Amino acid sequence: MDKKIGNGLLICALVVFAVLIAGCSDQSSSGTTPVPTTAMPESKYVAGDIVAKSASSTDQMLYVITKYDPASDMYTRAWIYKNADGKWGHFIDNKVETVERFLVETVYPVKLAHVTVSAIPVVTTTIPTAVQTTASGSTPAVTGISPASGATDALAGATITGTNFENGATVKLMRAGYPSITATGVSVSSSTSIACTFKLSADEGSWNVQVTNPGGQSDTKYGAFTIGQAPPILTGVSPTTAELGVTQLPVTINGQNFNEGVRVTFVQGSTELNCVTPTSIDTTKITCILNMKIADGGKVGLWDVKVLNIEGQQTGTLTGKFSVSNSTST
Structure with a gap:
């Protein structure tokens, strides 16, 4: 009898122990903290979307999205x-x-239209070959043009640099599908420099610069000149010096x-520090606040000042005109 009672008590104890273990197991599993997930940014556009500032845009050239990278949250455009029939389109380069x-x-x-990017051809300017029985003189070489851009419908003076320029040379801006723009007032000051004036058209975009010597020899620098919004030009910064570690320094750029x-x-x-809260007082002056903190990459030496016009993505740089010295305080 006593043996049966003892066995019963042992069985009850085992059941209670099992229930307790099960309860602990349930509490452990229910207390697991879920792993948070980070939402990826959502892009408005996809490859092939042609984007504009307004739905009524009549521009002959616009940006087309060629890729979106969610990891960096960046578009490639x-x-x-x-084309001549008014349809998009073609590229003029890669x-x-x-x-x-x-x-x-x-x-x-605004998404204005959509194209298949892989189906859009690259169309470059075809330079007609001059028919001549005898080629005379040296072949010019165009290395640059300054300034490299001008506003639409503007009268723009320019200086072209290179080699083997001859008196009597002609200068043109050329672009596929558009009439050439022939320079006036062409002056060959030396074999390496030509001064001239262009009456720019309303056709925004990248244009090629062609110089032709009197003997028919010519050279073209592709995509060297842009007609459109003029890029920013920086002439000065104030103050011109600062101490390393300075914060909340008011800066004026002219x-x-x-x-x-x-x-x-x-x-x-490779270090680039933002000058925060930039404000354009007018088209000739910008104010902003500079923090030259070591933790952000501040260091002694000469710095360039760069301005980006967000609309149009055009930049201008004032090279080596801002100096940072060691702070006298700790």
Whole structure:
């Protein structure tokens, strides 16, 4: 009898122990903390979308999105041009650029059209071959043009640099599908420099610069000149010096062609520091606040000042005109 009672008590104890273990197991599993997930940014556009500032845009060239990278939250885009029949389009080169998604969607809020990027051809300017029985003189070589851009419908003076320029040379701006723009007032000051004037058209985009010597020999620098919004030109910065570690330093930048929306950075090598809250007083002056903190990459030496016109993505740089010295305080 006593043996049966003892066995019963042992069985009851085992049951209670099992229930307790099961309860602990349930509490352990229910207390597991879920692993948080990070939402990826959502892009407004996809490859092939042609973006514009407004739905009523009549521009002959616009940006087309060629790729979106969610990891970096950046768009890759290229200029696309209308064909003679008014349809998009063609490229004039293989150039692309990568831009922050926020900037693209802010400046170009409208999807105007969609194309298949892989089906868009690259069309370059065809330079007609001069028919001549005897080629005389040296072949010119065009290395650059300054300034490299001008506003639409403007009268723009320019200096072309290179080699083997001869008196009597002619200068043209050329672009596929558009009439050439022939320079006036051409003056060959030396074999390496030509001064001239262009009456620019309303056709925005990248143009080729061609110089032809009197003997028919010519050279072309492709995509060397841009007709459109003029890029910012920086002429000065005030103050010109600062101590390392300074914060909340008011800075004024003087120049030309500053848009309402700008980004200002101070650059030294691979280091780029934002000058915060930039404000365009007018097209000739910008104010912003500079923090030259060591923790952000501040260092002694000469710095470049760079201004980006957000609309149009054009930049101007004032090279080596801002100096940072060691702070006298600790």
